[in-house]
Amino acid sequence: MPAASGTPRPPARSGERGIPEAAVARLPLYLRALGGLAEAGETTVSSEELAAASGVNSAKVRKDLSYLGSYGTRGVGYDVQQLVHLIARELGLTQDWPVLIVGIGNLGHALAGYGGFASRGFRVAGLVDADPARVGEEVGGVAVSHLDQLESIVRAEQVSIGVIATPAAAAQSVCDRLVAAGVTSVLNFAPCVLAVPPQVGVRKVDLSIELQILAFHEQRRNVAVAGVAT
Amino acid sequence: MPAASGTPRPPARSGERGIPEAAVARLPLYLRALGGLAEAGETTVSSEELAAASGVNSAKVRKDLSYLGSYGTRGVGYDVQQLVHLIARELGLTQDWPVLIVGIGNLGHALAGYGGFASRGFRVAGLVDADPARVGEEVGGVAVSHLDQLESIVRAEQVSIGVIATPAAAAQSVCDRLVAAGVTSVLNFAPCVLAVPPQVGVRKVDLSIELQILAFHEQRRNVAVAGVAT
């Protein structure tokens, strides 16, 4: 019962080279906004402009960018191209990331054909499904392989990121196979929790959760109004 | 750092009827886990078990549930059915939420056919697309209407939640129309920021961002390894 937590906790990763998780999550936002600005012909951008374009506030923008170093010019702003490059490098987008998508149903089809993948250096290296009827079908220029091929594709294509779009019941076993084959990052669309070894990264996207959060606030507003009226 | 605040500390959320945002975001997780437990025949659940089933830690579970009131039994745990009901009510899931999906392309198709909608009280009240070729097609039991019908569907079906799955370029104008027609919550899949009046709720899902965050950590691991070697 005594949690043996007597060890004086050291500042975790103080000396470490680390930018806050919350800032990392915003970098892709800036990158997207910068793409738009570059297309519009802007060569420099102030934190205020970038804030407006990415839906963040400007103090946060400046602090986030400061984690990458001091590349702004006071009185002027940041160089758009340079920022794009800095952020892309920080996020690891200057290299090619082969991705394997497992479960080519409705969602898998949409993902496989999604252009937002490729534009950031994510290459669909393979599509696999358990249903023999789907094997051979071509989606977004890539043919669907059978689930049996999972391991060989991961190895042949050096896949490090796997995307799971199977029913929830199959997700854990698929995940286990991905990890065993060498995948170290997983994006999970199935509505379930995945158990993975600690060194493997997992992120989940659950559309239903987003809707429920919206419903909560929606209800809150309605109740508030009704409450006043009642 | 002792709270030398002679000031009467405003208990923040004691008087107010407010659950922290972070807790709200986890309630759907618990709900999902409870569904599984109920199916497995469990009638009561401890915070420890629920934590394991929902991928959260148990202290957080207890604190989150405490915002709903004191419904647990010490030494035993929580009643599964009662919890399901409490959470569903808190999230507003005891009522029917008509949802309109705009943009029935690849992603829109997947969303329209997704079962995870209906199981939580979200009813697809309409599907609209700008492409005349798509109008009339039936997806998941609902026929696709033309974009022109947007306003009339929102009013006729009392839609308060809109889902945007159009290309980014069209998203803002679609959003404006939804809001003008009376929608007060928007779930946006297009990779762009949406401007809305302050009383309208917006959430965004950007798959590409999730991948970029994965890539960041993936790279970090690789660099760490390579760094030692270099």
Next chain:
DNA sequence: AAGGCCTTGTGAACGAACGCACAAAGTCGA
């Protein structure tokens, strides 16, 4: 009836993130 055992509910410490506000540092026009 009493004591042991388990689990909740929560006060309090800790830590992460936010946003303000401003000095520092640069640009640009005169």
Next chain:
DNA sequence: TCGACTTTGTGCGTTCGTTCACAAGGCCTT
């Protein structure tokens, strides 16, 4: 060259969220 103006970079107080740790409370066995 200089001074007005603009915008960065960041120190700091505040707020939000997480985690610890334990008293309070209730069940069950004896």
